[in-house]
Amino acid sequence: MPARAHDGDAGVDLCTAVDVTIEPGERVLVGTGVALALPLGTVGLVHPRSGLAARSGLSIVNTPGTIDAGYRGEIKVCLINHDPREAIDLRRGDRIAQLVVQRVELVDFVEVDDLDETSRGTRGYGSSGGHAGLERAGAQTAEVGA
Ligand SMILES: O=c1ccn([C@H]2C[C@H](O)[C@@H](COP(=O)(O)OP(=O)(O)OP(=O)(O)O)O2)c(=O)[nH]1
Numbered sequence: 001m002p003a004r005a006h007d008g009d010a011g012v013d014l015c016t017a018v019d020v021t022i023e024p025g026e027r028v029l030v031g032t033g034v035a036l037a038l039p040l041g042t043v044g045l046v047h048p049r050s051g052l053a054a055r056s057g058l059s060i061v062n063t064p065g066t067i068d069a070g071y072r073g074e075i076k077v078c079l080i081n082h083d084p085r086e087a088i089d090l091r092r093g094d095r096i097a098q099l100v101v102q103r104v105e106l107v108d109f110v111e112v113d114d115l116d117e118t119s120r121g122t123r124g125y126g127s128s129g130g131h132a133g134l135e136r137a138g139a140q141t142a143e144v145g146a
């Protein structure tokens, strides 16, 4: 069963159901052996575990993974080894991720011609002030279609 390490923890730990070795830079989809029926209006978010991330470079490609309330299949985790040199050996039963269950708003979308005005308007992506180091380096991300 998914379990909290301590009372009040937000996340319940998920374990790998298989033995696996992840080479540096490699990703692998592993089963957890867990299937759930989450209450409608909630979502399960699959987050990395910070200890494993710091110690070995283990993370999740699509972090946080989204577990829909209607999903009845096995929760799987797309693990990635960010360490540039060392492989990560995992054994069945090792805790690899944590599931956080949160309430979500299931809003309906309505098409409109105009949006209301706000002080932010269309400004985003660092418009309120950037990181000094980045500005010095002149770092740019190419925007397709700009
Ligand atoms: O880390 C994850 C992410 C997703 N899922 C399962 C549960 C989720 O409800 C379903 C779909 O996930 P998502 O919507 O993120 O993937 P998609 O690529 O959009 O697939 P789909 O077309 O099935 O929605 O896959 C997992 O088991 N682990």
Ligand SMILES: [Mg+2]
Residues within 6 Å of the ligand: none
């Ligand atoms: Mg989807």
